[in-house]
Amino acid sequence: MGLSDFAQATLDAPADADLPLAFHGTIIHSLTPQQVEIIEEGLIIVGSNGIITHFHKNLPLDKLDSFLVEHDFTPGSLNIQMLKRGEFLVPGFVDTHNHAPQWAQRGIGRGQLLIDWLNKTTFPHESKFKDHDYAWRTYTSCVKGFVRQGITTACYYGSFHGPATKILADICQKLGQRAFVGKCNMNRNAPDYCRDMTVEESLESTRDFIDHVRRIDPNFELVTPILTPRFAISCDGEVLAGLGQIAAEQPDLPIQTHFDEAEQEMEVTKQLFPEFKSEADLYDHFGLMTDRTILAHCIFCGEYEMQRIKERNCGVAHCPISTSTGGFFGVAPIREYLRREIKVGLGTDSGGGYSSSILDAMRLAFVISNARATATKGKDPELSLQEGFYLATLGGAQVCGLEKKIGNFGEGKIFDALLIDTVSDKYRGIIAPIEDEDSTETIFEKFLMTADDRNIVDVYVKGRQIK
Numbered sequence: 001m002g003l004s005d006f007a008q009a010t011l012d013a014p015a016d017a018d019l020p021l022a023f024h025g026t027i028i029h030s031l032t033p034q035q036v037e038i039i040e041e042g043l044i045i046v047g048s049n050g051i052i053t054h055f056h057k058n059l060p061l062d063k064l065d066s067f068l069v070e071h072d073f074t075p076g077s078l079n080i081q082m083l084k085r086g087e088f089l090v091p092g093f094v095d096t097h098n099h100a101p102q103w104a105q106r107g108i109g110r111g112q113l114l115i116d117w118l119n120k121t122t123f124p125h126e127s128k129f130k131d132h133d134y135a136w137r138t139y140t141s142c143v144k145g146f147v148r149q150g151i152t153t154a155c156y157y158g159s160f161h162g163p164a165t166k167i168l169a170d171i172c173q174k175l176g177q178r179a180f181v182g183k184c185n186m187n188r189n190a191p192d193y194c195r196d197m198t199v200e201e202s203l204e205s206t207r208d209f210i211d212h213v214r215r216i217d218p219n220f221e222l223v224t225p226i227l228t229p230r231f232a233i234s235c236d237g238e239v240l241a242g243l244g245q246i247a248a249e250q251p252d253l254p255i256q257t258h259f260d261e262a263e264q265e266m267e268v269t270k271q272l273f274p275e276f277k278s279e280a281d282l283y284d285h286f287g288l289m290t291d292r293t294i295l296a297h298c299i300f301c302g303e304y305e306m307q308r309i310k311e312r313n314c315g316v317a318h319c320p321i322s323t324s325t326g327g328f329f330g331v332a333p334i335r336e337y338l339r340r341e342i343k344v345g346l347g348t349d350s351g352g353g354y355s356s357s358i359l360d361a362m363r364l365a366f367v368i369s370n371a372r373a374t375a376t377k378g379k380d381p382e383l384s385l386q387e388g389f390y391l392a393t394l395g396g397a398q399v400c401g402l403e404k405k406i407g408n409f410g411e412g413k414i415f416d417a418l419l420i421d422t423v424s425d426k427y428r429g430i431i432a433p434i435e436d437e438d439s440t441e442t443i444f445e446k447f448l449m450t451a452d453d454r455n456i457v458d459v460y461v462k463g464r465q466i467k
């Protein structure tokens with residue numbers, strides 16, 4: 001694509017970081033689970049507050065200058081980027097399930113059953129976060145690592161340590177990543193070196209953590225505290241009730257936990273809470289099933305639980321990397337969730353998941369859905385490319401209750417976005433080469449199926465470039 005006179009004059013002017021941003025060229029985003037909109041000659045303008053002020057879906061290059069003049073822009077009043085063939089904007093990726101303290105243990109302990117993996121691999125590792133220097137170092141590397149993968153919003157479980165979890169929140173705020181951050185509640189069934197020693201300690205450090213985030217980000221513009229009972233095996237009834245009380249007092253708080261994730265886990269949960277016939281009833285009893293609740297995995301939900309999830313409007317974090325490489329091959333019924341219009345997004349589940357990439361999570365979601373399509377003889381058809389992209393972006397935003405703000409593009413929405421380059425030599429990695437005859441649809445498909453973080457050139461949160 002050539003440059004308009006306006007763009008040339010703008011590029012010749014000295015750069016000013018506070019100017020509104022503008023992009024002209026290909027813009028791709030989801031409208032619904034089945035509908036991806038590919039705009040070839042689009043224009044997005046982003047105000048210095050990070051809000052999209054103009055979104056034009058059909059503006060040929062020869063009309064660009066007059067459009068800008070009509071809208072009172074003068075050369076040099078915008079930082080404008082003209083996207084060439086093979087470059088495009090997509091919404092930032094949303095990681096709906098991620099254990100920040102497991103950043104350095106990704107890939108370790110594959111094939112173990114959940115509770116063995118927690119005891120042998122995970123708890124010894126998470127206990128290291130009592131060391132604040134280690135927390136600063138590791139969480140900085142973690143947040144930078146996820147930003148590099150284009151994750152503009154991450155839902156992080158912290159460890160049980162309040163101070164280290166505050167460090168994680170501070171780092172997200174400083175590095176500019178949108179994040180839900182939770183101090184992990186766990187007061188039983190973990191070694192003493194890796195648990196809250198009393199109910200009071202567990203709840204007190206949760207309240208203290210929430211207060212900290214309210215101080216550093218009073219309107220939750222970037223960082224939001226999230227209530228994080230690890231799962232019912234590691235929280236007794238008093239802790240769950242205390243968290244339910246906090247949720248009732250502070251209804252702006254989201255909640256996250258693991259749900260129906262493994263037969264071993266479900267068996268132990270039943271033994272600990274025999275009074276409930278399902279995990280839905282258990283968490284609901286404690287006031288933890290709300291329209292802000294994110295349930296990770298949801299592999300074994302039957303009719304009753306699906307109905308409760310739908311009634312309560314909880315979201316599902318689908319984490320195919322971890323569920324396909326743990327001690328059994330867990331196949332979540334994602335097609336059924338989509339059919340029922342239950343909110344679903346993707347999670348890396350780092351470090352149960354070996355990869356920090358949502359592109360990898362999406363590809364594994366295709367593999368798993370293919371397995372399910374085969375097992376159900378086509379009754380649950382495999383996920384389409386459009387659905388995979390939706391789960392990675394707008395679906396994830398819905399799970400987080402953020403779909404009015406982020407997840408796709410529109411005037412008044414916040415500009416959380418990725419600039420993708422599939423063609424420059426500098427960014428050539430494992431991506432399938434783009435050929436002259438490739439349509440934009442084909443280029444987009446090659447990106448989704450074969451690209452990696454090298455092709456994610458710029459990462460914007462609230463209009464700020466953070467990669």
Ligand SMILES: O=c1[nH]c(=O)c2nc[nH]c2[nH]1
Nearest residue numbers: 099230231258322349352
């Ligand atoms: O994938 C998982 N990772 C965890 O750390 C965890 N804890 C409870 N259940 C879990 N599942």
